[in-house]
Amino acid sequence: MNILILSSGTRNKVVQYFKAALAGQGKVICTDMSNLAPSIYEADKFYIVPRMTAPGYIDVILDICKKEQVDGVLSLIDPELSLLAENRDKFKAVGTQVIGSSYQLCEMSLDKFQMFRWLTEHGYRCAQSYMDKEIFFADVAAGKAKYPVFVKPARGSASIAISKVYDRETVELLFSHSDGLMIQEFLDGQEIGADVYIDMISREVVSIFTKKKILMRAGETDKAVSFRDENLFALIKQFVEEAGFLGQIDIDIFQVNGEYYISEVNPRFGGGYPHAYECGCNHMELILNNLRGKANPCRIGMYEEGICMMKYNEVMVKKI
Numbered sequence: 001m002n003i004l005i006l007s008s009g010t011r012n013k014v015v016q017y018f019k020a021a022l023a024g025q026g027k028v029i030c031t032d033m034s035n036l037a038p039s040i041y042e043a044d045k046f047y048i049v050p051r052m053t054a055p056g057y058i059d060v061i062l063d064i065c066k067k068e069q070v071d072g073v074l075s076l077i078d079p080e081l082s083l084l085a086e087n088r089d090k091f092k093a094v095g096t097q098v099i100g101s102s103y104q105l106c107e108m109s110l111d112k113f114q115m116f117r118w119l120t121e122h123g124y125r126c127a128q129s130y131m132d133k134e135i136f137f138a139d140v141a142a143g144k145a146k147y148p149v150f151v152k153p154a155r156g157s158a159s160i161a162i163s164k165v166y167d168r169e170t171v172e173l174l175f176s177h178s179d180g181l182m183i184q185e186f187l188d189g190q191e192i193g194a195d196v197y198i199d200m201i202s203r204e205v206v207s208i209f210t211k212k213k214i215l216m217r218a219g220e221t222d223k224a225v226s227f228r229d230e231n232l233f234a235l236i237k238q239f240v241e242e243a244g245f246l247g248q249i250d251i252d253i254f255q256v257n258g259e260y261y262i263s264e265v266n267p268r269f270g271g272g273y274p275h276a277y278e279c280g281c282n283h284m285e286l287i288l289n290n291l292r293g294k295a296n297p298c299r300i301g302m303y304e305e306g307i308c309m310m311k312y313n314e315v316m317v318k319k320i
């Protein structure tokens with residue numbers, strides 16, 4: 001059983017966890033466009049590949065899959081998820097299963113406004129969002145919206161170009177400088193992260209790990225504490241199965257006045273996944289079982305509460 005991790009970057013832990021799950025019964029192969037991506041040196045083998053937008057990129061990856069007899073492939077970066085999903089059949093033809101959600105769901109997850117529309121249409125609580133600032137200003141005038149709001153790129157990530165905005169002038173200024181911005185109601189509450197695995201055979205949610213975020217830095221959760229709430233598990237299960245996500249996903253949720261609001265989904269291993277793994281939610285095992293044709297039993301919430309994650313920097317030094 002061989003696993004290919006695309007754009008593994010600095011996600012050394014994910015590589016280590018897959019190696020541990022394979023326990024020598026297969027290889028973990030990584031790719032990155034840079035030979036300064038530390039995770040590739042954790043892998044059994046690595047390939048330096050062109051940027052994912054380069055012509056012929058997907059053929060390079062398919063060739064690796066064929067040559068290395070890759071059973072399952074996944075990516076750790078957002079823009080590549082749709083590309084993998086779109087080429088699912090080509091991977092299947094070389095004997096490789098794409099570990100991830102459908103093209104349509106990957107695209108919806110990339111676009112916060114599309115996600116907002118889906119959530120409202122399906123009756124889930126979420127932050128009121130606007131692409132059209134004039135509609136927002138009209139709602140403010142009508143008393144239906146208020147400041148502060150979050151202004152952010154609808155297709156952004158890693159908290160880049162996100163601002164908390166307190167007045168109309170700043171909204172106008174931001175909109176005059178960039179396209180594709182979205183205005184979002186400020187959710188004043190506890191931020192929560194969920195690492196979820198949806199079985200690729202039974203299509204049911206089989207593992208959920210939830211944590212309260214204590215400190216965020218540069219778009220990532222720096223400190224967090226595990227917790228459990230059956231109501232939240234039920235909401236996540238319903239949402240995820242109704243939308244049809246598959247494999248590993250990461251969900252941002254807010255708790256405001258006792259109610260849960262779904263904020264966004266990354267249909268991949270999130271940067272905070274090591275917290276879930278170290279608390280016993282070994283999703284690498286679940287993936288390997290699925291690739292072996294075995295459905296996983298449900299083990300939602302099988303972890304301890306009150307376990308804290310504290311991130312710190314590690315350094316790799318190497319002559320290349």
Ligand SMILES: Nc1ncnc2c1ncn2[C@@H]1O[C@H](COP(=O)(O)OP(=O)(O)O)[C@@H](O)[C@H]1O
Nearest residue numbers: 127150156157158159160184185186187252264
């Ligand atoms: N509507 C909002 N209310 C409160 N905080 C928000 C809101 N939107 C974004 N944030 C803050 O900014 C962070 C990044 O925003 P998010 O929508 O998750 O985009 P990204 O794709 O960059 O992670 C969130 O984790 C949260 O801390």
Ligand SMILES: [Mg+2]
Nearest residue numbers: 158159252264
């Ligand atoms: Mg986020």
